[in-house]
Amino acid sequence: MDRTHEQEEIVQMWERMETAIQLGKIDQFRAEFLELHPYDQATFFKEQAKEIRLKIYTYLSPEEMAEIIENIGVDELDPILTEMEPRFASQILGEMSTDDAVDVLNTMDQNEVASFLTIMDKDAASEIKDLLHYEEKTAGSIMTTEFVVVNTGMTVRDAMVHLRKEAPDAETIYYVYVVNQEKHLVGVISLRDLIISEEDWFISDIMSDRIVSVPVGENQEDVAKMVRDYDFLALPVVDFQNHLLGIITVDDIMDVMEEEASEDYSKFAAVADMEKDLNAFSAAKKRLPWLIILLFLGMLTASLIGRFEDTINQVALLAVFIPLIAGMAGNTGTQSLAIAVRGIATGEIEKEGKVKLLIREAGTGLITGTCCGFLITIIIYLWKGHFFLGLLVGISIMFTLIVATVAGAIIPLLMHKMKVDPAVASGPFITTINDLISVLIYFGMATIFMELLLH
Amino acid sequence: MDRTHEQEEIVQMWERMETAIQLGKIDQFRAEFLELHPYDQATFFKEQAKEIRLKIYTYLSPEEMAEIIENIGVDELDPILTEMEPRFASQILGEMSTDDAVDVLNTMDQNEVASFLTIMDKDAASEIKDLLHYEEKTAGSIMTTEFVVVNTGMTVRDAMVHLRKEAPDAETIYYVYVVNQEKHLVGVISLRDLIISEEDWFISDIMSDRIVSVPVGENQEDVAKMVRDYDFLALPVVDFQNHLLGIITVDDIMDVMEEEASEDYSKFAAVADMEKDLNAFSAAKKRLPWLIILLFLGMLTASLIGRFEDTINQVALLAVFIPLIAGMAGNTGTQSLAIAVRGIATGEIEKEGKVKLLIREAGTGLITGTCCGFLITIIIYLWKGHFFLGLLVGISIMFTLIVATVAGAIIPLLMHKMKVDPAVASGPFITTINDLISVLIYFGMATIFMELLLH
Known part of the structure; x- marks a missing residue:
């Protein structure tokens, strides 16, 4: 069909x-x-x-x-x-x-x-x-209390009878959890293992006692990572005394993953959260706080350029390349930021080491900076016939790209260290910081080498 | 413990x-x-x-x-x-x-x-x-052929015997697929339903025949969405004649979701894909193509400002606010881009309508633009004591924010329409386009109102 x-x-x-x-x-x-x-x-x-x-x-x-x-x-x-x-x-x-x-x-x-x-x-x-x-975004907030639980003393036959009775209400019957007399979680057995076992075997003999569980206050993102790593269909949630409180099933984990992906994405773009069914007013209300913070950061850049007003008065042509240099700083910063934020989120960076990442980013900045700087020097020379201006812009781009690339990686790492969610270090935030850095490098160099430019 | x-x-x-x-x-x-x-x-x-x-x-x-x-x-x-x-x-x-x-x-x-x-x-x-x-990223490439299949003619007892035999090798035994004599997929029954059924019932009587399946060439992202929507533990894959070829289990779907989230994220930041265990050279090689494209786009902006060199020569102060205006355009564009790209990815926008989105974004741009423009007019007036300059920058910001907000939404929508993956419309790309737009608005207005500025 x-x-x-x-x-x-x-x-x-x-x-x-x-x-x-x-x-x-x-x-x-x-x-x-x-x-x-x-x-x-x-x-x-x-x-x-x-x-x-x-x-x-x-x-x-x-x-x-x-x-x-x-x-x-x-x-x-x-x-x-x-x-x-x-x-x-x-x-x-x-x-x-x-x-x-x-x-x-x-x-x-x-x-x-x-x-x-x-x-x-x-x-x-x-x-x-x-x-x-239970607090939002914790294991407790996404768990359900409708799970199947059996006692260590039961046989497979008892367990199956119990299971059939519980099946209509339980969220899943594919994992059966085992508790002892004190209601502590002591084991788990899958329905797969149950149906291939002899009916008079004891649960305590066939259950797996190396059980993976999460505390009720655990962050839902960490819970999702665990379910994904272990390929579980459900994960038990316990209190600090190891009492079984609930289970989290894989369908809810998929929703968490989708939610967290959307969240990382929207933070990266400096939007409070993904907007649904909103009108222009509430959308503006969510975005304005970010824009106003960025406006003030942008004013810093403006006041910095203000200090170089004399330099611009002497060579107005300098102003022409401000957006180019600032833009390239923003672009490379966004790239290394994304690598760093994602690496932190997936736990990849923990394993690899932060110093190694920073050294690599500095190297990447050096290479991309040299290439772009070389290219722009030639283009400006051909276009304006002004070799020193080309060289100035080229060298500025080179230094800017090195610093901006490292900044894009170092800021989320610092935030992670300070226990701030690094995804808050959004693209626009890094871009605006890098505007500032790039202007400082560009006009600093222009002022120093003014003599050469005036020739 | x-x-x-x-x-x-x-x-x-x-x-x-x-x-x-x-x-x-x-x-x-x-x-x-x-x-x-x-x-x-x-x-x-x-x-x-x-x-x-x-x-x-x-x-x-x-x-x-x-x-x-x-x-x-x-x-x-x-x-x-x-x-x-x-x-x-x-x-x-x-x-x-x-x-x-x-x-x-x-x-x-x-x-x-x-x-x-x-x-x-x-x-x-x-x-x-x-x-x-099978082609990468299709249903065929993530499916497994180790599934449990029974015939319509079997009883529950037959099916359970078969299931116990297949259990050690099957990827999942919680869904059992039913095929007819021509090997067409005709139904599915969960182990949950099997164990609560009488042993001599026929599979054909208790199976669900409204079966949801995917064609083998289906995009893995769409498959993931389906599994998430329907809360399936596994999904059957069929050929064009409805022959059962394989199944995709939920653990693989979680990996797909993680992969796709990383991919959207990295595209958004203009990185070809997430880099793993790379050195600086290969990282630079992946990022350079983007940076060079953006460099040329940036040169367009530079050459545009070049046309206004006379204007800058007259009022050097104008150059001070270039990064601020260009930066704000980039920021707001990134925000609306994220909303649009994510909305397309989750299918939210299909339902809501594109025109509605664009109207909302224009409204949002008008509100944020008016607020930021008003704020900046006052700040510049207080800082520089120059009311007309403040007004010029303020009005430029207002128009820029309206246009940039709409541009951030319209570009991914156009790409989607042209069957290009809208996630390719990265933040840096939009930012660079918006640099151009903002410079045009700013210097255009400055040139027109030069008289007032010189007072």
Whole structure:
């Protein structure tokens, strides 16, 4: 079946479902709709107008709606939850995976949260309350409490019986965690190992006791790195006494990875965070703080050039090359910055050594600086017929590129050392710093060699 | 058990293992080493000197070594595979997951690959050959052929027997794929569903037949997005006739996500790709092409300012604010570029509409431009006591920010439309373009209003 054919079929199916809703043919709609993967259900649901959505609420159970809601981004949920009956909404929240429900509640104000929890099923409410107080971006904030746990004393048969019972509610049943009588996490066994074991073997004999876990306060980025390195499908979360508190599953880890990648990227561009569904005012509000800081940094550069006003008065031609030199400094700084920030994020630099990186960057700056400097000297000589001006710009570019390349690497390393997230050292920030450095080098040299220029 | 205690224990264990190797106590080393997670085994192995590694090869089977090699980055493997006996190395490659073995072979030259395949076990060699010809970064290049497949006619009992037999070799057993007699992919069933089903039910009755699959030529980034959206642990890969060719598991998807994030990031900074273990020469070689292109773009800006040499001769003070204005244009352009590139990458912009984005960016530029322009007018007035100069710079900044903000969004959108990867529109590129725009606005206005400035 080819792609267009497939797409046509989807369009037809959507039309059938929409007609079924409009005609009130509940069974026909449910038969087709519930066959879909929850992600596709969510895609269909989101496209519908409000009056259709209101009908869908009456056709589906809270449990069925929960799966749809789990597949809609939390930032899109507010109008949806508001248009439902509060009791229905709270039932849905109760049926959702605890970690997903907590994500949704975290976007609401405290009064709303309290009122939802009050009308919610007691068990669900208490599970959610347990998770609500974990700090954002920690292991605790992304874990779920719906995991399968067995005791060391059980046999494989007992464990499988228990597993089958827990399967409908558990986030994953592919890893089963083993606790001792004090509820300490002592082992893990995969379903893969369970099904190839004899039924009367003891869990304690076949479980793996070299268990990898994370403390509940661990940073979510480090948790993601661990899951990726170890190829886990889930990772247990423990408190400081090694009690099992929850698990983090790989699907949530993928969301964390996407979130962190977007975050690194936006910080690099000096945008507070990625903007969604924003109007111009809120976008401007997010970007202005950065722009104003950079404006003041730029004023420093301007006042520095101001000191060389006499020099410019003597040779106006000098001004022509300011953006070129400042620009090249910014470009090379951005390049080495990206290498350094990414190297820190992936842990590559820890292993390789910082001194080695700085030496390499200095070498890279020397080579690129020499090449670009040589090139520009020739171009300006050919263009303006002024050899000394060419040489001045060329040598300035050479020194600027060396210093700017090293600056691009050293600033994030210093920040990392000072426990500041190095991704905050954005491209524009480095570019503006390097503007300053390049102007200092250029006009410093021009003032020293003024004699030669005036010839 | 607290963290420091845990780390101490690891150090002690490493020392015990190292001593065991040096004393030739094979059993003692194996007992401790094989208890570890393969990722930890790899970490230990990588830290050892060559003579220790050569001993380890004699202590472990190819199958055991394969798990270690799978946990070492392909770019670090060359010295390791070279120092082994070729037969041992080819045995290891044969024991590895097919997709991982293919990744390793793809880093070698054709002669090496051919010689490894010749001495390899026939079955493994033929599986690897099948995968070697898929294009890089497609679904085919990251899939594995070790999956579990059952027929529609089987019962749950048959399927479980088959599953237990296949478990040791399969990449995952948590999804079982169902094919019909023509080997077409017709369904999927999770192990979760299998173990809660009655043993004499037919697979065809309980399988899900709305199966999501990807064509073998699909871009790996799109595959990753799919796995993340649908929360799959694995995704089947099919040919154009819907024959099941392989599966892609979530652990490989996480690697793809990491790779793509690094790639977007490095393109944004105008670095060809992330450099690993490079010296200054090869780093310079990768960055120079970009820098030279930007140098020529910068020369355009310089020649543009050259046309205003008379203006500068009249008011040298004008030159002071060139880097400030050009810098602000670069900064705001980088911000809106990041929003646009990321929005295209995540598919957010497709949904929202491009015109809406451009209007919003223009609005954002107007607001930030007005704020920054107003601020700079006041600062220059207070600093230089020159109101018209302040106003000139302020108004230039305002117009520059509007144009630069829109340019930052429009250029990646155009590239996307022209099927060029918009991430190539790097920060430095936009910054250099915006240098040009800003200089044009600034000196254009200065020339027009020269009268007022000379007062």
